[in-house]
Amino acid sequence: xxxxxxxxxxxxxxxxxxxxxxxWMRDGRIVAAPPGGRADATxxxxxxxxxxxxxxxxxxxxxxxxxxxxxLLPEFQNAAPGDAAATSWxxxxxxxxxxxxxxxxxxxxxxxxxxxxxxxALQAHLELTDIPxxxxxxxxxxxxxxxxxxxxxxxxxxxxxxxxxAWTLAASRSLGIKVVNAGGAAAFKKNVRAFSFDDLVPSCGxxxxxxxKALQHAVNALGVPHPLHVHCNNLGLAGNVETALxxxxxxxxxxxxxxxxxxxxxGKEGERGFSSAAAPLAAAVNxxxxxxxxxxxxxxxxxxxxxxxxxxxxxxxxxxxxRKWVIVDGDANGVGLVPYEYRRKDFYNAMQWAIGLELxxxxxxxxxxxxxxxxxxxxxxxxxxxxxxxLMSRDLRAQWMADLPPEAIKMTxxxxxxxxxxxxxxxxxxxxxxAKLLGLTDRxxxxxxxxxxxxxxxxxxxxxxxxxxxxxxxxxGELVVRDGKVTKYRFGRTLTVRPERDRAIDRRxxxxxxxxxxxxxxxxxxxxxxxxRPEPFEVVPCVT
Amino acid sequence: MERDLQHAWIAGxxxxxxxxxxxxxxxxAASRQPLIAGLGTDVAGARAALxxxxxxxxxxxxxxxxxxxxxxxxxxxxxxxxxxxxxAQVNADTLLLVGPGLAQAWPELPQKLFGKVRxxxxxxxxxxxxxxxxxxxxxxxLAAAGTSLTTIGKELRDLPVLLAALRARVADRPxxxxxxxxxxxxxxxxxxxxxxxxxxxxxxxxxxxxxxEMLCGLVSDLNATTRxxxxxxxxADNAIGVLQTCGWTSGFPPRSGFGRGFAExxxxxxxxxxxxxxxxxxxxxxxxxxxxxxxxxxxxxPTIALAAQNAVFRPAPRVQIxxxxxxxxxxxxxxxxxxxxxxxxxxxxxSGTVSVADAIARIAAALPGHGERPC
Numbered sequence: 001x002x003x004x005x006x007x008x009x010x011x012x013x014x015x016x017x018x019x020x021x022x023x024w025m026r027d028g029r030i031v032a033a034p035p036g037g038r039a040d041a042t043x044x045x046x047x048x049x050x051x052x053x054x055x056x057x058x059x060x061x062x063x064x065x066x067x068x069x070x071x072l073l074p075e076f077q078n079a080a081p082g083d084a085a086a087t088s089w090x091x092x093x094x095x096x097x098x099x100x101x102x103x104x105x106x107x108x109x110x111x112x113x114x115x116x117x118x119x120x121a122l123q124a125h126l127e128l129t130d131i132p133x134x135x136x137x138x139x140x141x142x143x144x145x146x147x148x149x150x151x152x153x154x155x156x157x158x159x160x161x162x163x164x165x166a167w168t169l170a171a172s173r174s175l176g177i178k179v180v181n182a183g184g185a186a187a188f189k190k191n192v193r194a195f196s197f198d199d200l201v202p203s204c205g206x207x208x209x210x211x212x213k214a215l216q217h218a219v220n221a222l223g224v225p226h227p228l229h230v231h232c233n234n235l236g237l238a239g240n241v242e243t244a245l246x247x248x249x250x251x252x253x254x255x256x257x258x259x260x261x262x263x264x265x266x267g268k269e270g271e272r273g274f275s276s277a278a279a280p281l282a283a284a285v286n287x288x289x290x291x292x293x294x295x296x297x298x299x300x301x302x303x304x305x306x307x308x309x310x311x312x313x314x315x316x317x318x319x320x321x322x323r324k325w326v327i328v329d330g331d332a333n334g335v336g337l338v339p340y341e342y343r344r345k346d347f348y349n350a351m352q353w354a355i356g357l358e359l360x361x362x363x364x365x366x367x368x369x370x371x372x373x374x375x376x377x378x379x380x381x382x383x384x385x386x387x388x389x390x391l392m393s394r395d396l397r398a399q400w401m402a403d404l405p406p407e408a409i410k411m412t413x414x415x416x417x418x419x420x421x422x423x424x425x426x427x428x429x430x431x432x433x434x435a436k437l438l439g440l441t442d443r444x445x446x447x448x449x450x451x452x453x454x455x456x457x458x459x460x461x462x463x464x465x466x467x468x469x470x471x472x473x474x475x476x477g478e479l480v481v482r483d484g485k486v487t488k489y490r491f492g493r494t495l496t497v498r499p500e501r502d503r504a505i506d507r508r509x510x511x512x513x514x515x516x517x518x519x520x521x522x523x524x525x526x527x528x529x530x531x532x533r534p535e536p537f538e539v540v541p542c543v544t
Numbered sequence: 545m546e547r548d549l550q551h552a553w554i555a556g557x558x559x560x561x562x563x564x565x566x567x568x569x570x571x572x573a574a575s576r577q578p579l580i581a582g583l584g585t586d587v588a589g590a591r592a593a594l595x596x597x598x599x600x601x602x603x604x605x606x607x608x609x610x611x612x613x614x615x616x617x618x619x620x621x622x623x624x625x626x627x628x629x630x631x632a633q634v635n636a637d638t639l640l641l642v643g644p645g646l647a648q649a650w651p652e653l654p655q656k657l658f659g660k661v662r663x664x665x666x667x668x669x670x671x672x673x674x675x676x677x678x679x680x681x682x683x684x685x686l687a688a689a690g691t692s693l694t695t696i697g698k699e700l701r702d703l704p705v706l707l708a709a710l711r712a713r714v715a716d717r718p719x720x721x722x723x724x725x726x727x728x729x730x731x732x733x734x735x736x737x738x739x740x741x742x743x744x745x746x747x748x749x750x751x752x753x754x755x756x757e758m759l760c761g762l763v764s765d766l767n768a769t770t771r772x773x774x775x776x777x778x779x780a781d782n783a784i785g786v787l788q789t790c791g792w793t794s795g796f797p798p799r800s801g802f803g804r805g806f807a808e809x810x811x812x813x814x815x816x817x818x819x820x821x822x823x824x825x826x827x828x829x830x831x832x833x834x835x836x837x838x839x840x841x842x843x844x845x846p847t848i849a850l851a852a853q854n855a856v857f858r859p860a861p862r863v864q865i866x867x868x869x870x871x872x873x874x875x876x877x878x879x880x881x882x883x884x885x886x887x888x889x890x891x892x893x894x895s896g897t898v899s900v901a902d903a904i905a906r907i908a909a910a911l912p913g914h915g916e917r918p919c
Contacts, residue, residue, distance in 0.1 A: 064885070067791040072619055074809055077795045093806060096792045119628070122877065123886045126587060127792045189635060189741055191771045203663065314767070317623055324620060329627040329741075329773045516662065517630050518655075523880060523887045530877050530888040532588055532901075 001040045002026050003477060008045025008456060012052065013424050014432035014445035023050055025452035028476040032448045043479070045456050048471055051427050052446050053109025053453030055434035058229075058259055058294050059375040060306045061099050062113045062131065063124035063138075065335040069304050069376075070094050072326055072337050076304070100132035102382060105484045107455025107470040110443060110495070114139045114178055114229060114259065115308045119331045121172035122526045128494050129531045133480050135453075135492035135538075137438070139229050140172040141308055143179035143211050144186045145332035147512060152214055153204035159502075162218040166501035167509055169224070173496045173526045173537060175438060176226035177219050178259070180308040181233050182211035185333045188311040195311060196233050197246045208233055209250055220254055222499035223542035225439020227255030227292070232264055235312045239268040241277035248284045251291050257437070260296025260374040261285075262356035269411070274348060276412040278355045282362035285369070292437055293363070294370035297356035297387050299379035300344045307377060310334035342379070350408035352378075354401075358412055360391055361419045366428040370437070385467035391421040392463050439540055440495065452477035493538040500542075550898060551853075556860030561898065561906075568829075568848040568863045569910035575827035575846075578602035581816035581839065583798060584781035584832040585850075586876035587886060589900030590789035593831065596904050597802045599911065603825070605816035606786050606798040607837065608779035611748040613811050615776045616797055618756040623764045627743055627773035628884045634662045637670045638739035638772075642707075642759055643700055644680040645750040649777035650881045654685055657745070658693075670740070675732060678703045696732060697724055704755050710736075711762040742772040749779060777881065781834050782870070784879035785886055817841055833867045833900050850903050868897035 005023040012018070024031045024039070060066050070076075077094045103111055116124040116138040128136040142148055142165065151161055165177060183206065184195040190202040197208050216228040232247050234240040244264035247256075258264075261281065269275035285293055302321075307313050310327060313336020317325045326337040342349040356378070363369040373379040373387070390397055394417070401409050409415060421429075435444025442450050454474040460466035469484020480488045513521040528536060552564035559567075572578055580593050583606040597604045606612060618624060632639070633656050647653050661670040671692060678697040679686060686693060697706050702723045709719035713733035722729065736742060744763050748756060759774070766772035778784040787797055794800050796809035799816075812818065819825040820841045828847045830839055836855035839847075847861035852869050870876035871889040874897070880887045898906075908914060 062792070064788070067788055070791045070795050071616060071787070071797060074620075074796055094795045095807075119630075119883065119885050122888060123788060126789075126877065126886065130591070130792060189631075189771060191740070320623075324623065326619060326624045326626060327773075329625070329631055329771075331628050331630045334627075516634060517882070519882060523883050523885070525888065527888050529875065532591065 001477075002034065002037060003474070004039035004042045005045050005050055005454060005456060005472070005474075006042050008048045008050035009459065010050045010446060011423050011427045012446040013428045014435070015447045017446070018424055023446050023454060025454070025474065025477040028452050030446055030448055030450040030452050043456070043472055045472075047459055049423060049457045049459050049466075050446070051107070051455050051457070052431045052444050052450065053455050053473065053475070054107050054430040055438070055440070055444055056103070056108055056111040056372065056381070057370050057434045057437060058114045058372040059111050059381055060113060060115060060377070061111060061375070062096065062127035062136070063116050064120040065115065065306050065308065065337065067123070067127065068326060069306050069337045072324060073304055073339060096127050096130035097132060100134050101486045104133040104473055104475070104481050104486055105469060106384060106467060107457065107473050108134060109453035109455070109473070109475055110135045110137070110440070112137045112139065112175065112438070115141055115180065116172060116174065117141055117308070117330055117333055118168050118172040118524050121174070121524065122530065125173060125494060125526050125531055125536070129491070129533050129536050132489045132491055133475055133486065135495060137175035137495040138172065139176045139178040139226070140168050140174035141178050141180055141333050142168060142215060143182040143333070144184070148211070149183075149186060149201060149204045149206055152206040152210060158214070158217055158221065161214050162221050163501045163505040165215065165218040166222055166499045167505045169496070170498055170501070171525050173494065175495050175497055175540065176224055176229055177215060178229040178231065179212055179215050180231040180333050181235070181311060182208040184208065184233055184309065184311045185330070188314065189329055193311070193315065197243050212247065213250060216251070216254055216256055223544055224497050224499055225540065225543055226437060227257045229257045229259055231259050231309060235263045235307075235309055236316065238266050238274045240264050240266050241281055244281055245284050248288050248291050251288055253290050255290050255292070258291065258293045260372060260378065261293040261359055262296045262298065262352060262378065265355040265359060272347065274351060276351060276355045276358060278358035278362060279413055282359055285363050286365070289368075292368050292370065293359070294372040294374075295356050295359050296372055296374035296378045297360070298342050298349065298352040299373065299383040299386065300342045300349065300353065301379065302339070302341045303376045303379060304337060304339040305377045306335065306337055308333040308335050310336050312336070313338050344403060345405060347405050347408045350404040351411060353404070354409060354412040354414045357390060357397065358414050358417065361417045362413070366425045367433040367436070369429065370434060371429050385464040388426055388467045389462070389464040392426070394418055394420055439543065491533055494536055495538050495540050497540050497542055551866035553860065553864040555862060561865065564863050564865055565903070565906045566910050568865075568907045571827050571846055571848060571862060572600055572829070572907065573912055575600070577803065577819070577825045578827045578829065579816055579819050579825040580604045580829045580831065582607050582831040582837070583786050584834045584837060585786065585900040586782060586833070586870035586878045587785050587789050588876065589831065589833060589870070589904070590786045591793065592901040592904035592908070593829075594790065594793045596829070596908050599908060601803045601805070602829070603801040603803070603814045603816070603819060604790070604798055605814060606781070606783055607832070608749075608781055608783040609798050609811075609815070611779040612783050612787055613797060613799065614748040614751065614753040614756055617753040618760050622757050622760045624760050625763050625767065625773045627775055629656060629775060629882055630884070631773070632657055632743040632745070632775050635741050636743040637661050637672055638736065638742035639672065639674045640736065640742060640744040641674065641676040641679065642744060642746040643678055643703060643750040644682045645747040646745060646777060647682055647685040649747040649749065649779070652882060656882065673735060675735070677706060696728060700750065703751070704758065707755060707758045707762060711758060711765060714762060714765055736766055736772070737770055739766070739770055739772060742766065742770070744772070744774040745777065747777040778879055781832070781837075782878045785877070788879070788886065820845055830861070831900055833870055848907075850900050865903050866897060867900050867903055868895060870899070873897045874899050
């Protein structure tokens, strides 16, 4: 079937395209305009904006952590669909089904769940399999696991570490590797309450920095397209910009991705000992071209923080609103679930909001800064359209700032920033760049051969309204959303990598599980047939 | 061939599977308030049951919801420190076992938790200290446990007061009299506070919700100075696997209803026993695939039983379909007590017996209007 999206303004920065024209699709792929071709279906996009489907590189949408946050917070979804929405959560139904539907309605077609403990990979994939419409991927967490720490302790070779990383990727069916407060969760089990980049894990004498470097090199050596995804130490603490700067410096010219950098943009200036350090942080990112970051923008309202940084979450448990929390010492990282409300009138929350926007606006290259709220940690993903609008309008930012505590705004550079994102920059940040960052060469653009994931928006001066409800969304060439409403349910795929490994690691891991736990290593595997839908996975090639 | 492997009955008389399925669909279609109960099934069965509940506006409940919801209630009212069976096994130098029913909930517990501690530190050699509050009938397990195990308290009914006093002493507050000597309690408090990594273990089948909440508070308090976590043992019949599936599918634990077109959770309103006793339900789908378990109620609402072999119901259900045992007759995904995660399990004795998921899919396909719903 040949489909034509006709006469829209096509914004496709990966292919240097910005102009009125058509996009053609056949059999799930974008095709060049066939000479004299007659479309079987034509969708009028006159006056509309046409982009590739958006890609979210960091959003907690599935797995034990997310699911138990659901069970912790039944009040988040007690409202019936259609009830007046008091928060981003109410009335949506916080389910796998709703996740796919809400993302699709905004024109997102690929979303990465960035924090899956390998032990819980099967559950994460079961949930992802039940998320309709969009394609998905996971990042597997390493860096607090006894096996890696013992390799580092024994000064094993880089090859041995790479084999273990490759085995983990295969077993957990992940697209990449994330490290969360490297060594911090292991140290917390030894009653350590604060853990920085140069600190040593008590059980093995290995530093956090050494863990990050070892994983960075392993991911790079294996040719995994997505660089090591780093959640730094000291999240949320005043003065933690030093940690982020040290981590950026440690990249040493090799690719490294720093997640939700807003939560590390904090200095210690001012009466309250809490200030914006976004400017020096952005400068460091601008100077380190091998480093990419995502923001983790904060928006105001009720949410829940879901983080595998168990040490940080433990220390933050008394800030829980409402007052309940779950802290898990896991087999490796564990997790903390701490509900939280970002308040407009709160000095610190207002600062966090401003610091996130400063990072978006002060980092010059939209291929280095990625769009996230660290859903749901900074805000629900339903707030994305509002954030796009804020990035695109300094007037809108000024209006928001007028409502915030002046003493907070005074501590940031945000009022002085005049930059406004263009639609092309939005498309780069949410389409072209994330596809490249994840190694998805056939996504994030509208060139011939690309997956036919296409989002069409009204060219509405109210950018939030425009991005909230896409006029049309095509997934694999099929129309799935019309005027922000899902019109067709279908199921996408989960993207994985399978780098080569020395199969001796398989025997070693079998022996390790048997010896340590008296269990078969099958307990952490994700057999395709267990997921209950045909062809749940798609393998993304590694770089050779 | 398939017919030979299938066992289905209508009103106690053998019937072809297709006929039983059609009869089940007819019952469901005519029902004003269907109830899907038991729910002793694997993840695929739970998914299918939830889809059927959504399609028919049914209530769903699990046979072990009472225990399941006690732990959830503690989660809703207090801070909860949790850990995994693996961490308890290799890292816990101190175990605080609480109440009876532990070995029943996790038969491998003595084997997994009573051995040597094996923390990641290569040269560490740590003896494990084990304390058991009011073990009651679990005395037999104690015999296998070796010498380093200390029992405190005799009767389960003493436990709430004992825990409250222990929590007070851990916080260096005075405690009233309990049926345990004050010196014993003080010594226990001291031992718990000197744990390097302690783990409290309980089975919600044996404790009430307030006791669990007190215990969670004690564990939380211990983290003021040391590390302590907890390991609630899972109820039987894949209750945790079903709970997790309900979570991502409906947003809620079992005891949810889909009657208004979306999921609602209410532990009282959607209690299957109450729905049956009050006559509010007029059609029950009873699922028990792991064992031949019949419902707890005496009433006899029209019932479609999807049950493991040898299940006997009195009187015979309107429809009964023998289903395969997950992990025995067919491969499955279910919760594992040894890992605390969902795991994939191959069939140990594969047979062609229809699974819960298959049986429900067939019934759903026979419902009028099937195929009109999006997914």
